[in-house]
Amino acid sequence: MPSDAYFNHILHLSILERTEMEKLDEKKPSDFLQSLVSAHVASDGAMTVEDLIGQSLLILFAAFDTTSTTLQFCFVLLALHPDIQERVYREIIDVCGDVNEGEDTESRAPSHEQLQHLHYMQQVIDETLRLFPPALFLSRLTNKTTSVDLISDHTERFQADSEISDPQEDKHHIEVGSNNAIGGEFLFSKSQVQSAEASKCERSKVPAGRTITIPAGASILIPVAKIHRDPRYYEDPENFDPDRFLPENRARRQPFAFLPFGLGPRQCIGMRMAYLEIKTALVYVLRKVRLEVNEFTEPPAGGKVALRETNVLVVEKPIKLAVKLR
Numbered sequence: 001m002p003s004d005a006y007f008n009h010i011l012h013l014s015i016l017e018r019t020e021m022e023k024l025d026e027k028k029p030s031d032f033l034q035s036l037v038s039a040h041v042a043s044d045g046a047m048t049v050e051d052l053i054g055q056s057l058l059i060l061f062a063a064f065d066t067t068s069t070t071l072q073f074c075f076v077l078l079a080l081h082p083d084i085q086e087r088v089y090r091e092i093i094d095v096c097g098d099v100n101e102g103e104d105t106e107s108r109a110p111s112h113e114q115l116q117h118l119h120y121m122q123q124v125i126d127e128t129l130r131l132f133p134p135a136l137f138l139s140r141l142t143n144k145t146t147s148v149d150l151i152s153d154h155t156e157r158f159q160a161d162s163e164i165s166d167p168q169e170d171k172h173h174i175e176v177g178s179n180n181a182i183g184g185e186f187l188f189s190k191s192q193v194q195s196a197e198a199s200k201c202e203r204s205k206v207p208a209g210r211t212i213t214i215p216a217g218a219s220i221l222i223p224v225a226k227i228h229r230d231p232r233y234y235e236d237p238e239n240f241d242p243d244r245f246l247p248e249n250r251a252r253r254q255p256f257a258f259l260p261f262g263l264g265p266r267q268c269i270g271m272r273m274a275y276l277e278i279k280t281a282l283v284y285v286l287r288k289v290r291l292e293v294n295e296f297t298e299p300p301a302g303g304k305v306a307l308r309e310t311n312v313l314v315v316e317k318p319i320k321l322a323v324k325l326r
């Protein structure tokens with residue numbers, strides 16, 4: 001069964017079951033799906049089953065894909081940097097304790113409080129999210145016309161239509177270079193067009209220091225991955241260095257230079273849960289095994305992970321790691 005049909009099917013079944021529970025007013029679960037079903041029943045059909053499925057799928061992908069991707073990059077970076085992995089391991093043992101031989105790892109589940117004290121691990125996760133943010137860019141729809149002063153360093157990356165017609169009539173579209181979010185540039189097109197068409201639009205270079213006007217109704221993509229590797233905010237940006245996230249270094253940096261979970265009222269609602277999940281997984285895995293590179297691993301220890309030049313976060317080639325029991 002294709003994956004979309006599969007998810008559609010299981011969600012349909014769950015929604016039917018939960019709707020029965022809702023009607024019978026049985027002791028119902030207090031989770032996200034039941035809240036949606038309650039809203040669906042109360043809306044008297046205004047909120048459709050398709051709406052519910054859409055919202056449920058959003059949670060599945062927004063929550064699980066992002067978190068597992070971050071965990072995968074964490075594993076790779078720790079294998080490539082054994083000294084950093086050893087520090088993370090030492091911290092786990094200090095804060096959460098070790099598992100004795102023959103002891104069930106479940107009985108040594110880290111507590112919520114212990115997870116809060118894994119400060120170095122938090123730095124490692126943040127540095128992983130800086131280099132490999134699962135959401136390469138954020139999107140916003142402007143509700144008022146705004147002027148932005150171009151910073152000189154960025155000038156060559158901005159390309160814009162030379163004339164902008166009446167902002168109220170014509171919806172504009174700004175986006176990161178349509179086939180490469182990592183090395184992307186902004187595109188500013190005269191009409192509301194899809195990315196493929198946007199790349200064909202006539203462009204002109206915007207001179208340094210010029211102010212551009214972003215009209216109301218414009219769709220904007222903010223290049224998170226690009227900002228995360230901007231040398232103005234991060235010295236030697238390609239280098240994996242968790243100390244960038246020491247409290248004193250973080251305080252010195254411009255706060256908008258780190259946006260893996262977005263910012264503002266639409267910031268990720270699962271951020272805290274994501275950190276808890278990733279930390280818990282790292283405790284379980286690293287307490288048991290050591291992640292290593294071997295002759296099949298590309299890049300070699302200390303090397304840089306090559307990404308494919310697309311708008312989704314994907315490595316150039318699959319990366320193989322060795323796993324050794326501690």
Ligand code: HEM
Nearest residue numbers: 062063066067070135260261262263266267268269270274
């Ligand atoms: C490492 C893990 C995660 C990353 C990197 C991540 C990243 C993001 C980003 C960048 C956004 C858009 C924010 C914006 O536009 O300002 C977002 C939105 C969202 N995230 Fe996450 N997320 C993660 C984990 C989770 C988890 C665990 C959940 C749920 C339990 C979740 C649920 C959502 C939802 C529902 C939204 C939409 C919020 C809205 O539009 O109001 N995410 N996430």
